[in-house]
Every structure is written in C-alpha cells, then in structure tokens.
Amino acid sequence: MTGIERTDVLVIGSGFGGAIAAYHLAAGGAKVVILERGPWLTGKDFDHDFKLGSSYTRAFDFTVGDGMSILGGNCVGGGSVVYFAAMPRAPRFVFERHGSIGRRMWPAAINRDTLDPWYDRVAESIPISQQTWSDVPYAGGLWAAACNHAGRTANPVPAAIDLSKCVNCNWMMAGCRFDAKKSLLFTYLPAAVAHGAEIRPLHEVQKIHRTSDGGYRVDYDHIDGEDYRIRGESGSIEAKIIIVAAGAGATPVILQRSEDTLGKMPRAVGRYFSGNGERLNTAILNEDKVRDVLGLTRGDGLAYEANQIGKGPVVASWDRLDGSLPEYSRFSLEQLYFPPGLGTILAQVPGMDGISWFGKDKKEILKRWRSWLIIFQMTEDDNEGVFGPPPAKGNADRLSQQMLGLGPLKYDPTPNTLRGWAEADAEVKDILERDGIAEVAAWTNDVVGAYTVHPLASCRIGDDPETSALTDGNELRGHPGIFVTDGSSVPGALTVNPAMTISALAERAIPGIVRAAQERGVDVKYGAPAPDGSTSGRRGVQDLLPTLTRG
C-alpha cells in the first residue's frame, strides 16, 4: 500500500539491552534493524582529548535533571563503549529487596540462583578478566591497602578488558583506543551484523504507533553527525516486534511520548527510577602518610600521585554487601577514576563548611589533583525518580552541540536513600582518614543534583502491574510485542555495577521474545551460541527455557 520500510524486529538503542536482543533475533533468522541516535565510532575515532567535539563528548550524553543527572553512552554500542567495564554479578540479597513497595520487588521467578545461568551466558559472550594484584593500578592498590589497614577486605573487580592490550591510560570514558575494552563493538554487535542485522547510527527514535495489523510503526529523525542539535529528515519503519533499549534515561521518555498513539501506558513507565544509589567521594591523599602508614612506594620516589594512571575502577570493598544488614545499609565502595571536567566540578573541599565546589579553596585542591582518589558508592536507593512530561524530541532539550542537555527526571532522595549515603560516607571516612592517610569530602548534590552513570528501573519488570511496567518476561504490559530489555527493566539498585545484570536479564528475556515473534509470523528460532560460537552457556540455560516461553 505505502512504500514504508518493514522489518521483523526493530531495536531502539544499541547498548547492552539492544545489542543482545539484536544478536539473538538476527542469529535466529529474523530481519533486524537497530536505530541508534549516536554515531558509529571505532578504534582510531577514540581520541585522547578533552576538546569539545572529540570522542569524549561525541560518545556521551549528560542529561541534567531536577535532583538527578544521568551520564550515559551516545554511540553505537551505547554505554559499553564509554563504560569502565567492571562486570560483577549482583549479590544474593539484592534480589530479595523490598525497596519502597513493602514486599519483594523482583519477580518471584528471579533470584541469584535462577539468574546465574544467564550471567554465565553473558560471561561466555563478553570476555571478562579476573585481575591479579599485578594488574591493579596504583589507585586500586592504594584503596586496597587503606581497606586492609582499616581491617577490611578488598577485591580486584572482574572486568571486560583484555589486560594484555591495556596501557592504563585512563581514557576509558572516551572509548578505548587500544581495543583493550571488550565493548559490544567486539562481541554481540558484529555477530548481529554477521547474521544480517542492520545498524543505523544517528537515527533518533521519537515515537511508536500501532498499525492496523497489530504491528508497530516507529518514527525517527536523522541527527547531524557533529551538532546533535541539528535534525535532518524524519522517517518511519514498521515492525512486528519492538525492542526498546534506549537506556533507563530515554526508554520511558519514548514510551510516554507514544501514549497518545499507543494507548495508555502502565503506571510504572517513568516511575521508580533508581540511580543505583550512586554517590562519589574525593579523597586527597597525604603522600607522606601513604608512604609511612601504608608502606607504599612506586619505586620512582613517589608514594602515590597516580590519580591519572589506570583503568577506571579496579578494586572494590564488599564488606558491607552483607545480607544480614538492614536494607539501605548495604553498599559497595569502589575506587574509580573520573577525568577532569566531569570528575572535578562536583568535588568539594574536605573539612570546609559551606559551598566549596567553586572558588579559591577549590582551586587549591585542584593543584593536588595527582593525589586524588575517587571512591564510588553504590548504595540501595528508594526508586524515587519520576519522569515529568517528555521534551519535544529525544530525551532532553539539548544545550550544547554534544553531551549536555536538560531532561525531565525529578529525584528527591528519601530518608532511606540519604541514610544509605550517610553510612557510606562515614565508612569511606573511617577507612581513608585513619591515621591521617587522606582527607575526604563527598561530591555536592546541589549543582546538578545527585549524579548517576547507572540509571535503572524506570520501566521495570515485576509481578505486580501497579509497580512494574513489564511482565517478568520484559513485555510492556498492555502492549503485546513491545519489549524493554535495557537498564530500565532492572527493578532497583544493585549495590554493584549493573551492566552484568542488565545483560543477564536481556539474555533471559530472549526466549520469550522469540516466542512472541513466532506468534506474529516471524520465522525465527531460539538457540544461538555465544557470539564467538561457544555453546556451554546455551546448554546451561536449556532447562529454564520452558518456563520462559509459556504462551
């Protein structure tokens, strides 16, 4: 009738949730198109440069909200390109959390034991290294030594990094120039393309419509490759199955904007957002104490002064990941590197009352930047984020040519969340200020609100339709054939880095999505091996399939 383009499966976003779905559906025989709003960057495109317009801003999205700002990927591969590649599984107690609803918030079918086979599938698909102490950069070693000095344990974190290629340049957030980070550009995405999936960069989805045959139509705009404020032509694609995987800061916005064309959205779309309980502290080390109290020297006369050296977060303290502690008192503390700009503006001057994120004293602590150590807290927040009415386009009103925009998220931390942060702050102080090793101050929440690189839960799975937007098979309630597989599906804060859990949940959703596609007449099968052809993960989930494909 019309010349409109058609496909079996349309995937919105090419991060973890989108890439995993695209790979399995393409490998199973479906025709798959992926629309990604950001550019397609590889190897040499990843600059070591803070100049606006380099990969450091091209590949990023920084959306300032009211009380919470979100930092995320904006490129083919999504967050996997700019992330720090720490890939731990979530501790057992996380799946038993009640959060703000007074009863277990995860679907009854999911706990650590039932998710482990899906974690295994991810681990087979994304090469994850277990780091030895010789792989741990100075900053991680310092954090470990301080934890040990305070009677704590500390763990090198499993990471999706080829350690033989890593040069510890700490430019991970601009994309890895040395192909050491095993992003989705090396795993699920090329495998999806090999099976015929098409990836279209610089295509930003705005809205989803229902078609008369029970399928869907998706509207998108072309985005300029350099100035993302400039939009080109618009277009539409029809599909039988829609996978929304634009990330937890964008997925609910697309669905909210589509309410007038799709029909009523479940109440939980755009509610229950969690920032993974994130909060940051900056410690400024006393170099003499690092040498004398912790006994650390680099061999070149320096004790530490190594803030710039490394590969993001490498060592975490997991002592407070203790399921016997009350909810909101459990958290992990991870050493981290954040580059200047994003990593300095919110830091406050230790020991100073009042406002100190800018000004004279702030400049003085910047002079000691080499002796900074950033500690990243992942606590249990209360899913208190709510998205207001969607902006005209995309997920934010863009201010700068790249990266910076203003979005509709509102986040007002509850006393539970504040208590978790206060306990985590106290723990960091207790460890790092012992015997004068360092002075510590938390990042301010007064400038851009709290700050997260781990947006979650804004369109979550669950058993209860009131408090979850998706079924436990990731299907959008009331909209059969629309699935959400990104971080917005995770029910709440995880107390550890989330990509491994987002990916495991996406893997777990696939059999049900394949079944739905079959029911819509798509010739597709479940059962692709890992992207490199390995099959043990597939064997591991075999017994779980019947429960996931019930009609």
Add this chain to the structure above:
Amino acid sequence: MTLEAFADTIVPGEKRSPDDRAVAGASHGGGAVAAGAIELLEWDATGVHDGLDWFASALNDHARAYATEHGLAPDETVPPFVALGFEHRTALVQKLTLPGHPEKPLWVSLALFSNMAYDSAAHMHTADALAAGHPGLIAMGIERPDPDGLWRFPEFSYGRKLANLHPDTTSTGSPA
C-alpha cells in the same frame, strides 16, 4: 569584562596587569580567565555562546541589587559585577547557583564551562594545551602524552597483594 569576572570567581587567578579589574587577583597563578574561559564560552559548541550578552546584563542586574542590599558604594567606572570585591562576587554566585534559584541551571552551565576551561582546556586539543603551558592542566600536574599524542603508563602497579579478598567471593570473582 563581566563574564571574565564571573569566570574568575569560579577559578580565581592573578591579575594580568596592575590595572586589571575583571580578574580580582584572589589567587596565585592563572585562573579560568587565563585558561581561556572566554574563548570556550564564545564557542558555539557550548550552546551558551548565544546567551552571553544576556548573562552579562543579568549578572550586572543581580550585582546592582546585591550592592544596594549590602550598602556597597557604587563604582561607575566598571560594570556592577566587576565593581564587587572577590568575596562579594563569590557570595552572589553562590546565591545564583543555590538549589531553588529560578535561574540556577543557567548560572550552573556558565560555571561548568568556566571550570572546564581551567581543568580540561575544553577549547583546545589537550596535547597542544599541555605543550603551550596551559595554566590549569599544568597546575593540576597532568602528565604529558607520548610523542604520538596518546597516553600510556608502562609503570602502573604496586605489583603486590595489598588486602585479603572478601571471604564470600565466588569463583567468577563476584560477590556471593
């Protein structure tokens, strides 16, 4: 001049000449202005470039009101914000960037770019900025790249065990 004074409030520097009024001279070494804040703000990539005239006149309006409120003697020779002493400039910018101030997002964005001029030289290639002796990057002690413009740190680890692992660590290296 007004925007220089604003940037200098975010990251203060030393006066460029004895009669420099915009830079208050509250700190040794170059600050945001010497680091190139105005160049960065004027670049269209930031998205604030279009509003700079508005920023300057709004800031001066706020400064005029502030001076009246605090009974400060007017100085007609410079714009009202520049006429304020460093402590007063700081107090005013604190007020404008406080949660709840209706113009907060605007002043925060201006502060953000002023800060970035100093600590990341976001208007220049980083390697060039370091080679040119950029005051912020040099003061922070940022290492220089290899000759090909890329950073590599062959020496990066204390190379020994520094803590015990958590007893509940699983075989995959994750928490149990």
